[in-house]
Amino acid sequence: EAGVTQFPSHSVIEKGQTVTLRCDPISGHDNLYWYRRVMGKEIKFLLHFVKESKQDESGMPNNRFLAERTGGTYSTLKVQPAELEDSGVYFCASSQGSSFDYGYTFGSGTRLTVV
Amino acid sequence: QKEVEQDPGPLSVPEGAIVSLNCTYSNSAFQYFMWYRQYSRKGPELLMYTYSSGNKEDGRFTAQVDKSSKYISLFIRDSQPSDSATYLCAMSEFGPGAGSYQLTFGKGTKLSVIP
DSSP states (O other), X not given: OOOOEEEOSEEEEOTTOOEEEEEEOOTTOOEEEEEEEOXXXXXXXXXXXXXXXXXXXXXXXXXXXXXXXXXXXXXXXXESSOOGGGOEEEEEEEEOSSOGGGOOEEOOOEEEEEO | OOSEEOOOOOEEEETTOOEEEEEEEOOTTOOEEEEXXXXXXXXXXXXXXXXXXXXXXXXXXXXXXXXXXXXXEEEEXXXXXXXXXXXXXXXXXXXXXXXXXOOEEOOOEEEEEEO
16 A cells, blocks of 8 residues: 655745645545644644545645645645745645544655745 | 643663653643654654553553643663654544544654664
8 A cells, every 4th residue: 555645755946936745645545634844843733634625724824825635635735935934844644534543644744945 | 831842852772771752741632642753754653542541552662641740651662773763742632533633743852772
């Protein structure tokens, strides 16, 4: 079974540019989450999709961030325009069902550097 | 005051030692407590989870939760070099399947087990 896949693994962009991160969850997982770790800080929740619907987007920092999950499959997280403080590692995770035994699998993350 | 406090270390122990990792938290609404292990350049991987107070054992790993003290621990017995990683505690008010299922993480403790 393939795990959660994130593209790209690393992105370096200039302040003011746009970047789109992609997450392919484990096939069949209805729940998809985005988290972010800024340098020196904790991993923080951004949002939660159930299929194509945003269940909880309380962690999104501002309106420069736009997440989508078309057709309930892969998800994208767009940052437009990027600011220096957006640098960090963006993790995607997916899960199926309502039990911890089903797991909550994280991808390896996208390391975003804004210069 | 941060919601979850975790000493970032680094912690270095000899092979075979017992390792104790800890987190304190301030939000009394947390009911689910998890420990994740993260290897370099990888996503967090769920090690153990517990609901409410008590102990849980899985092989060389034991998780303890003391809700009255708002304190959780992870013990690793007979530590191995392959245990070298960053260990993150995480907590949530609600479990998987709940409408708002988001994890609050500690900063993580970097552990090195020396052969």
